[in-house]
Amino acid sequence: MTKRIYSVPYFLWIVFFVIVPLAMLLWQSFFDLNGHFTLNNYILYFSSGTYLLMTWNSILYALIITVATLVISYPVAYVLTKLKMKQFWLMLIILPTWVNLLLKAYAFIGIFGKYGSVNNFLQFLGIGRTQILFTDLSFILVASYISIPFMVLPIFNALNDLDDNLVNASRDLGASAFQTFTQVIWPLSLNGVRAGVQAVFIPSLSLFMLTRLIGGNKVITLGTAVEEHFLTTQNWGMGSTIAVVLVVAMLIVMRMTKERRD
Amino acid sequence: MSKTIIEFKNVSKTYADTDTTVLKDISFELEEGKFYTLLGASGSGKSTILNIIAGLLDATDGDVILDDKRINDLPANKRNVHTIFQSYALFPNMNVFDNVAFALKIKGVDKKEIAKRVSESLKLVRLDGFEKRSITKLSGGQKQRVAIARAIIDRPKVLLLDESLSALDMKLRKDMQYELRELQQSLGITFIFVTHDQEEALAMSDWVFIMNEGEIVQSGTPTDIYDEPINHFVADFIGESNILNGKMIEDYLVEFNGQKFEAVDGGMRKNEPIEVVIRPEDIWFTLPNEGKFNVKVDTQLFRGVHYEIVAYDEFNNEWLIHSTHKAIVGETVGLDFDPEAIHIMRLNESEEEFDARIEEYVEEEETVGLAKAVEEENAEEEAAIQEAVKEALENTMELTELAETVNEILQKQENETENSESGDHK
Numbered sequence: 119m120t121k122r123i124y125s126v127p128y129f130l131w132i133v134f135f136v137i138v139p140l141a142m143l144l145w146q147s148f149f150d151l152n153g154h155f156t157l158n159n160y161i162l163y164f165s166s167g168t169y170l171l172m173t174w175n176s177i178l179y180a181l182i183i184t185v186a187t188l189v190i191s192y193p194v195a196y197v198l199t200k201l202k203m204k205q206f207w208l209m210l211i212i213l214p215t216w217v218n219l220l221l222k223a224y225a226f227i228g229i230f231g232k233y234g235s236v237n238n239f240l241q242f243l244g245i246g247r248t249q250i251l252f253t254d255l256s257f258i259l260v261a262s263y264i265s266i267p268f269m270v271l272p273i274f275n276a277l278n279d280l281d282d283n284l285v286n287a288s289r290d291l292g293a294s295a296f297q298t299f300t301q302v303i304w305p306l307s308l309n310g311v312r313a314g315v316q317a318v319f320i321p322s323l324s325l326f327m328l329t330r331l332i333g334g335n336k337v338i339t340l341g342t343a344v345e346e347h348f349l350t351t352q353n354w355g356m357g358s359t360i361a362v363v364l365v366v367a368m369l370i371v372m373r374m375t376k377e378r379r380d
Numbered sequence: 381m382s383k384t385i386i387e388f389k390n391v392s393k394t395y396a397d398t399d400t401t402v403l404k405d406i407s408f409e410l411e412e413g414k415f416y417t418l419l420g421a422s423g424s425g426k427s428t429i430l431n432i433i434a435g436l437l438d439a440t441d442g443d444v445i446l447d448d449k450r451i452n453d454l455p456a457n458k459r460n461v462h463t464i465f466q467s468y469a470l471f472p473n474m475n476v477f478d479n480v481a482f483a484l485k486i487k488g489v490d491k492k493e494i495a496k497r498v499s500e501s502l503k504l505v506r507l508d509g510f511e512k513r514s515i516t517k518l519s520g521g522q523k524q525r526v527a528i529a530r531a532i533i534d535r536p537k538v539l540l541l542d543e544s545l546s547a548l549d550m551k552l553r554k555d556m557q558y559e560l561r562e563l564q565q566s567l568g569i570t571f572i573f574v575t576h577d578q579e580e581a582l583a584m585s586d587w588v589f590i591m592n593e594g595e596i597v598q599s600g601t602p603t604d605i606y607d608e609p610i611n612h613f614v615a616d617f618i619g620e621s622n623i624l625n626g627k628m629i630e631d632y633l634v635e636f637n638g639q640k641f642e643a644v645d646g647g648m649r650k651n652e653p654i655e656v657v658i659r660p661e662d663i664w665f666t667l668p669n670e671g672k673f674n675v676k677v678d679t680q681l682f683r684g685v686h687y688e689i690v691a692y693d694e695f696n697n698e699w700l701i702h703s704t705h706k707a708i709v710g711e712t713v714g715l716d717f718d719p720e721a722i723h724i725m726r727l728n729e730s731e732e733e734f735d736a737r738i739e740e741y742v743e744e745e746e747t748v749g750l751a752k753a754v755e756e757e758n759a760e761e762e763a764a765i766q767e768a769v770k771e772a773l774e775n776t777m778e779l780t781e782l783a784e785t786v787n788e789i790l791q792k793q794e795n796e797t798e799n800s801e802s803g804d805h806k
Contacts, residue, residue: 281467283469284471288471289435290435290456290457290462291482292486294457301486
């Protein structure tokens with residue numbers, strides 16, 4: 119009985135902050151600007167080239183950000199597991215997540231700006247000042263930077279749990295370092311990689327603050343579109359439709375990257 | 381003598397960061413096709429030796445030679461040596477087939493050939509039909525077998541077994557001991573087995589190395605080591621024993637507990653202090669005051685095959701004795717043993733000195749086999765019976781002789797009385 123009492127806050131939370139908002143979102147997506155029930159929002163979404171391009175952009179950029187993060191995070195996590203004070207180094211990598219996202223974005227504006235430190239350095243090298251801020255590159259760079267801790271952590275845990283003897287056994291049985299990686303280490307850390315991909319890819323689909331502050335609104339993702347519809351065009355129905363599409367996309371990704379147990 | 385497969389020349393291992401020496405100047409030679417065991421407590425350096433052979437650790441000093449080649453700088457995957465780890469280290473992301481096939485797949489062997497050899501290998505460890513099984517669904521014993529099959533599939537020169545049976549329960553461990561021994565003999569691969577279990581070491585090995593604090597304390601056949609331990613450590617580590625301080629009065633005469641005993645050892649200084657080892661199974665009970673000395677029974681434990689009895693002598697030394705009879709706690713009995721049962725250990729004797737002394741003074745017992753041994757025992761028994769019969773016969777002969785003499789005397793006396801009587805009549 120007491121166990122049930124303890125679970126009450128959890129269920130209240132789930133009902134009021136997860137189920138009801140999702141239901142409201144779904145409900146809202148079936149109404150047009152004048153408050154009439156309609157399926158037009160969905161029809162428009164899937165027939166308009168703009169929205170489809172936006173969807174494609176969102177997926178493409180999320181994919182690029184995820185891959186870039188993975189390429190950086192995997193070796194980092196691997197090296198971390200070999201260090202003596204690995205928990206300390208891990209903490210240093212997690213530390214930036216304690217700083218507000220907006221603050222980090224502004225910091226990057228300072229760094230990448232026309233008179234920022236990077237351009238000063240390029241000037242010093244004789245290359246001259248270049249446009250870095252508001253480019254695709256800077257957007258991907260900053261988005262990846264912000265995502266790295268979320269990728270490193272699960273991969274680090276997976277690699278840390280890996281029995282050293284498995285690596286030894288593989289080497290012992292004649293496998294080179296590369297073969298050991300492809301045959302043993304990578305397959306056995308895949309669950310960590312999956313968790314990391316989930317934690318990076320899904321939020322990246324709906325990034326909107328960075329697209330504006332760092333990407334200079336040149337990259338319009340679904341997240342930006344939702345924000346525009348709710349705050350600027352006041353078309354809540356269309357905004358909700360896009361949000362529903364995003365939710366469905368996230369469910370698909372989670373399904374695809376589900377941890378496999380056998 | 382067979383070919384030497386592995387040689388250690390003055391190998392030592394020091395960890396620079398903690399400045400601990402785990403191996404001190406180890407040298408030995410291992411012959412091809414034999415079953416070797418490194419026996420020692422944890423931290424004695426036995427696993428370090430194994431890891432150095434496998435290539436998982438580097439020796440700080442000295443040469444490691446495999447098959448006539450120095451392999452110190454050869455990476456682990458280039459050595460024709462496989463290890464069976466204590467945790468088995470089976471790849472959980474692969475099924476039984478893929479685990480066993482691993483070494484061949486790495487080499488890029490043809491698929492048909494792999495399938496054939498995997499099934500052969502699994503048959504050897506009696507796991508045929510388990511190819512598709514997932515590793516997590518195997519029992520401890522089955523995992524152990526898969527690990528063995530995986531390690532023998534490409535017939536390495538040497539197989540290293542790191543505490544491989546320790547994770548199994550008692551019964552399974554005993555079964556695996558037989559199987560490992562059989563496998564080793566049928567494959568002809570050199571096995572190097574690391575264990576802290578002395579019983580396991582004695583049961584399976586052709587040759588045992590006893591290690592303590594990074595050094596080899598004694599090496600020899602299991603019987604040599606059991607019968608002639610070099611020092612207190614080995615005697616105590618290998619089996620149960622009674623160890624007492626004593627003094628070697630002269631060759632073949634030893635003194636302990638204030639008593640002198642006949643012994644079979646020699647080659648020591650006069651009155652040299654030594655330690656005496658007597659194994660519990662070499663002692664038997666006698667009636668009080670009829671043995672070498674008396675002891676009082678303190679406790680006993682039933683061990684299945686025998687009772688293990690702890691008794692104290694008048695000097696309060698503890699004696700461990702094996703007996704098939706149950707004792708009454710508190711009773712006083714005599715103890716007796718043969719001179720051969722007394723094994724003498726000099727203090728701080730090196731292995732070379734020890735070996736030389738043993739060779740000179742202790743007779744090697746030859747293996748004659750069970751049938752021969754029974755025959756010999758029967759012959760001895762028969763001889764004893766014949767002796768007894770002969771003695772009895774002789775006794776009867778003597779008796780008859782005595783009777784005859786008595787008869788003669790009686791006859792004489794009779795004659796004499798007859799004569800005197802006849803004389804009287806005259």
